[in-house]
Amino acid sequence: MPEGIIVKALSGYYYVKPLREGKISPEDEIIQCRARGIFKKKGLSPLVGDNVIYSLTENGEGMVDEINPRDSELIRPPVANVSLAVLLFSVREPDLNLQLLDKFLVHIEHAGLDTIIVLTKQDLADEDGEAIVHVKKLYEQIGYEVLVTSSRTGSGSEEVRKRLSGIISVFAGQSGVGKSSLLNRIVPGLSLETSEISMRLGRGRHTTRHVELMDIGEGGYVADTPGFSQLDFLELGVEELSSCFREFTPYAADCKFRGCTHLHEPGCRVIEAWEAGEIEDSRYEHYKLFFNEMKDKKRRY
Numbered sequence: 001m002p003e004g005i006i007v008k009a010l011s012g013y014y015y016v017k018p019l020r021e022g023k024i025s026p027e028d029e030i031i032q033c034r035a036r037g038i039f040k041k042k043g044l045s046p047l048v049g050d051n052v053i054y055s056l057t058e059n060g061e062g063m064v065d066e067i068n069p070r071d072s073e074l075i076r077p078p079v080a081n082v083s084l085a086v087l088l089f090s091v092r093e094p095d096l097n098l099q100l101l102d103k104f105l106v107h108i109e110h111a112g113l114d115t116i117i118v119l120t121k122q123d124l125a126d127e128d129g130e131a132i133v134h135v136k137k138l139y140e141q142i143g144y145e146v147l148v149t150s151s152r153t154g155s156g157s158e159e160v161r162k163r164l165s166g167i168i169s170v171f172a173g174q175s176g177v178g179k180s181s182l183l184n185r186i187v188p189g190l191s192l193e194t195s196e197i198s199m200r201l202g203r204g205r206h207t208t209r210h211v212e213l214m215d216i217g218e219g220g221y222v223a224d225t226p227g228f229s230q231l232d233f234l235e236l237g238v239e240e241l242s243s244c245f246r247e248f249t250p251y252a253a254d255c256k257f258r259g260c261t262h263l264h265e266p267g268c269r270v271i272e273a274w275e276a277g278e279i280e281d282s283r284y285e286h287y288k289l290f291f292n293e294m295k296d297k298k299r300r301y
């Protein structure tokens with residue numbers, strides 16, 4: 001039975017690109033499929049990104065018969081098998097927001113996704129580029145990969161492109177950070193709309209909200225998520241928060257009390273590490289902030 005990848009889901013139809021020996025062949029056409037009723041009964045629904053087994057029905061249409069096990073699953077945007085989250089933050093316009101970056105990273109860690117941080121609009125940075133150097137060093141020390149790009153000059157886009165081949169990735173970042181501009185740089189002929197207008201209105205606000213996988217060549221797909229600038233994941237428990245701050249982990253294991261919140265306890269190794277300058281101020285502050293928000297306001301994270 002043929003296999004394929006769902007590249008788009010819209011109005012009850014699933015658009016499947018056939019796979020041959022595990023690879024998508026560019027010549028093959030997309031097959032418009034319905035899904036078997038059995039999925040609904042099981043409370044399961046096919047997602048964009050799903051690897052499926054399908055059969056052909058009459059008039060060139062198809063039927064999704066089986067969904068192969070997923071490697072990962074995002075809630076919003078609803079995409080399966082994403083293996084890389086590309087987090088974009090611009091140096092300016094809008095200003096670099098480290099609190100939002102840390103929030104994204106918490107969720108990425110919780111979801112167990114691989115990630116790269118992309119600092120965009122390098123051309124707008126101050127001459128010495130101090131802010132970029134600081135942020136790059138901070139996150140690289142923690143163990144994250146940080147790339148710096150400018151869609152004006154094209155610098156850095158090749159490095160990003162290399163990271164996207166052969167996998168499904170998702171781009172996330174505030175409106176206006178330059179997601180579309182970077183994708184246009186990476187994929188020749190793509191020409192996604194980029195403008196101040198899209199900044200204000202949010203791309204695709206007025207069109208149907210649907211997720212689509214964008215074929216960027218070399219077996220790479222980017223989940224294009226109109227109107228979405230954030231990622232939503234499964235809910236996170238407050239007791240799981242500290243484990244989502246990667247650099248806390250080696251210290252947290254040695255805290256005096258079990259279940260240490262790392263906020264005030266005596267013998268807390270995380271606090272000691274922060275006081276000794278081994279954990280960055282901004283990171284520890286954001287930990288406290290998220291902790292208190294989750295605890296007090298019972299806000300959804």
Ligand SMILES: Nc1nc2c(ncn2[C@@H]2O[C@H](COP(=O)(O)OP(=O)(O)OP(=O)(O)O)[C@@H](O)[C@H]2O)c(=O)[nH]1
Binds near residue numbers: 150196
């Ligand atoms: N100077 C400079 N401007 C950029 C760069 N990249 C994007 N821009 C500008 O920033 C604005 C927003 O860029 P987009 O690519 O539309 O941003 P986006 O993240 O896709 O925005 P949404 O679609 O609203 O989510 C546009 O006016 C772009 O021309 C860059 O590297 N340097």
Ligand SMILES: [Zn+2]
Binds near residue numbers: 269
């Ligand atoms: Zn502690």
